[in-house]
Amino acid sequence: MYVPQPLAPVLTQTLGVDAVAVGLLVSITLIPLGFAPLTYGVFLRRLPALMVLRWALVALSLSCVALAWIDSYTPFLVLRGIQGLIMPAILTALMAYLSAAQSAEQLKQTMARYVSATIVGGLSGRLVSGSVAELFDYHAVYWVLAACLLAAACVPWGRAPAQPMNTVIPSWEGVKRAWSIEGNLWRFLSVSCLFAVFAGFLNFLPLRLAELDPSIGPALIGFVYLGYLGGIATSLNARRIAGRLGGANRTLRLAMALMVLSVVGSIPMGVWGLFSMMWLFCLSMFLFHTLAVAEVNQAEGELRGVVNGLYVAHYYGGGVLGIWLPGYVYDAYGWVPTIAVLISVGVVGLACLFKLQGR
Numbered sequence: 001m002y003v004p005q006p007l008a009p010v011l012t013q014t015l016g017v018d019a020v021a022v023g024l025l026v027s028i029t030l031i032p033l034g035f036a037p038l039t040y041g042v043f044l045r046r047l048p049a050l051m052v053l054r055w056a057l058v059a060l061s062l063s064c065v066a067l068a069w070i071d072s073y074t075p076f077l078v079l080r081g082i083q084g085l086i087m088p089a090i091l092t093a094l095m096a097y098l099s100a101a102q103s104a105e106q107l108k109q110t111m112a113r114y115v116s117a118t119i120v121g122g123l124s125g126r127l128v129s130g131s132v133a134e135l136f137d138y139h140a141v142y143w144v145l146a147a148c149l150l151a152a153a154c155v156p157w158g159r160a161p162a163q164p165m166n167t168v169i170p171s172w173e174g175v176k177r178a179w180s181i182e183g184n185l186w187r188f189l190s191v192s193c194l195f196a197v198f199a200g201f202l203n204f205l206p207l208r209l210a211e212l213d214p215s216i217g218p219a220l221i222g223f224v225y226l227g228y229l230g231g232i233a234t235s236l237n238a239r240r241i242a243g244r245l246g247g248a249n250r251t252l253r254l255a256m257a258l259m260v261l262s263v264v265g266s267i268p269m270g271v272w273g274l275f276s277m278m279w280l281f282c283l284s285m286f287l288f289h290t291l292a293v294a295e296v297n298q299a300e301g302e303l304r305g306v307v308n309g310l311y312v313a314h315y316y317g318g319g320v321l322g323i324w325l326p327g328y329v330y331d332a333y334g335w336v337p338t339i340a341v342l343i344s345v346g347v348v349g350l351a352c353l354f355k356l357q358g359r
Contacts, residue, residue, distance in 0.1 A: 001026070001083075001087065001124075001125070002122055002125055002126055002127070003032075003125055003129040003141060003145070004022060004025040004026055004028060004080075005026060005126060005143075005202060005203060005205075005206055006126045006129055006130035006133075006218050006221040006222040006225070007129060007130070007133055007138050007141070007218055007271075008022045008206040008207055008208060008210075008221075009210040009216075009218075009221070010133060010138055010218055011138070011209075014071070014138070015071075015072070015073040015076065016245040017073050018200030018327075019204065019207055019330045019331050020324070020328055020330075020331055021077075021328045022102035022204050022207075022346040023072065023204075023243075023323045023324055023327040024077065024323075024324060025080050026075060026203060026323050027086060027199075027319070027320045027323040027324045028077060028080050028081045028084055029080055029081070029083055029084035029321045030084065030199070030316045030323070031081075031084060031192060031316075031320055031321045032081075032084040032087070032315040032349040033084065033086055033087060033088050033091070033147050033312065034313050034315075034320060035311075035313060035316040036089075036092070036314070038076070039173050040088055040092060044202075044272075046327050047280055048091040050093075052089050052093045052152075053089075053090060053093035053094065054103075054153050055088050056089040056093065056155075057149050057150070057152050057153035058150065058153050059086050059089060059145045059254070060083060060086045060087070060090065060149050061145075061147075061149035061150040061153065062141040062146070063079055063083050063086065064080055064083075064141075064143075064145045064146035064149065065142070065143070066079055066119055066147045067079050067080075067142040068140075068143050068146065070140070075340055076185075079115045081229045086349075095308075108239065108294045111293045111294055112235055112236055112238060112239075112288065112294075114350045115235045115286060115289060115290045115293065116232050116235045117280075119232050119235060119286060120228075120232065121224070121227050122225070122228060123225050123228035123229070125145075126222045127222045127223065127225065127226075128222075128224070128227040129141045129146065129218070129220045129222060130217075130218040130219045130220070130221050130222020131218075131222060131264060132144055133218040134217045134218045134219035135219075137246070138218075147238075151284035158256045159219040169338060173234065175306060175310065177255075177306075178306040178307045178310050178319055179310065181307070182358045183355075184296055186306065186352045186353065186355045186356035187292060187295065187296060187352075187353075187356060188296075188311060189299075189314070189317065189349070189352045190202070190252070190256065190292075190309055190350075190352040190353050190356070191262070191289075191292055191311065191314050191315050191349075192314045192315070192317055192318030192321075192328065192344075192347040192348055193256075193318060193321040193345050193346060193348050193349025193350075193352065194256065194259070194285065194288055194289070194292075194314050194315075194318065194350070195316070195322065196318035196321050196322030196342070196345050197259065197260070197263060197318035197322060197342045197343075197345050197346045197349070198259070198281075198285050198319075198322070199318075200321050200322030200323055200326050200338075200341075200342050200345075201263055201266075201281070201322075201324045201339075201342055202225075202336055203242065203322075203325075203327075204223045204326065204327075204335070205224065205274065205324045206224075206328055206332070208274070208335050209221055209271055209274065211335070212270055212271050213271050215269065222355075223275075224274065224275050224278055225278065226275075226278070226279075226280060226281050226342070227275075227277075227278030227279040227280075227282040227283075228286075229279075230279045230280070230283035231282040231283055231285065231286030231287075232285075232286070233283070234283050234284075234286050234287035234290070235286045235287070235289070238251075238287055238290040238291050239286065239294070239296070241287060241299070242291055247351070247354065248291050248294070250286065250289055252288055252291055252292065252295075252353055253350065253353045253354065255284045255287045255288035255291070256284070256288055256346065256349055256350045256353060257350060258280060258283075258284035259281060259284040259285050259288070259346060259351065260343060260346035260347060262277050262280045262281040262284065263281070263341055263342055263343055263346060264339075264340065265277055265337055266281075267335075267336055296308070296310075296311050322342070322345065325341075326338045326341050326342060329341055
């Protein structure tokens, strides 16, 4: 999903495009993830999860093979859009296994591990793509990804329960109920702001690093994402941390505030300062994300699927806007005004959390 990020300086030169265009290579894969949880159920509801998972992995692998042969921006963008349509099917099939026959408490632990796995994936994708691109070129990255995805499709998934997807087809009444549960709408809006700041900052960070040090390569840019390791620690211990800090809602506010402050601190930083700042940035983001997922999953029965769908829609919807719109600011005015926009979005998200507290 995030392979183009550490390759951003290379892609701008190779494909002859600006920051907005490179950002679109990431955001176009997030758009389907935003609406898929609320729409894919129409097509996938009764299909076996194992069948969907395997064939979607094969399709994603083939799309990577196609990307390995491309040197032109438009077909590259189209294929990234196709990948974005495939990814939600994979994630939905995985969630069908993860959430099957689990109590609310078991689901919290499962979600913490799930978030940790996505952190490992996001970190690995960036590290591997940066290193492979430095040793060979960015085409080789997609050959490696194609091989990994094909290997994943061949994993003996038959040991997992063979069950249908059972995805939810929400009604408008169900959506309104899901928004209204214990102030979930304010949580969802804060999550949109959270991921807008997170995705936006990480999208423009490689361009900033190349601006500060033109000699920096994709491999070193990939290593800036090692701050993700801090996110793994907080996601696995989120409930314990919340207990010590006075509850989930208070911890959500503290995590959002820390993330905004880390973005503020990034304005005057050089290359190594940005490397260090990433630890606090990722630590606070994934602490927030893990707690928010668990909080919205308190709904029971079929409404839980609607709530999860809305959470994912708000999460990735915020990411699309955070990557795409600030790109125009970056191209026109540079780093500092772009960061000012992201800080403003983070402050709005923090205000939503205080609005939630007042309910």
